[in-house]
Amino acid sequence: MGMEGEGMGFGFGFGWLFMIGIWVLIGLVVVAMLRAFSGSRKGPGDERKRALDILDERYARGEIDQQEYQRMKQDINEHY
Numbered sequence: 001m002g003m004e005g006e007g008m009g010f011g012f013g014f015g016w017l018f019m020i021g022i023w024v025l026i027g028l029v030v031v032a033m034l035r036a037f038s039g040s041r042k043g044p045g046d047e048r049k050r051a052l053d054i055l056d057e058r059y060a061r062g063e064i065d066q067q068e069y070q071r072m073k074q075d076i077n078e079h080y
Contacts, residue, residue, distance in 0.1 A: 045080075048076060048080030051080065055069065055072055
């Protein structure tokens with residue numbers, strides 16, 4: 001009985017596994033490209049709004065006082 005019967009099933013199963021892996025990889029690449037190209041674009045006021053939202057949260061939590069809040073808010077409005 002030589003080498004004819006050894007490993008015959010492994011090659012067939014490995015080939016399908018490899019093919020499925022390639023299709024999964026292609027799918028992941030397509031999804032990543034779609035997200036990169038059609039993802040939400042930031043508008044010109046988005047950074048300013050985010051900064052003001054963070055400032056509002058800090059003031060609400062009591063991390064900064066009213067005077068510091070007003071100063072920082074003015075600074076954000078001048079620079080964004």
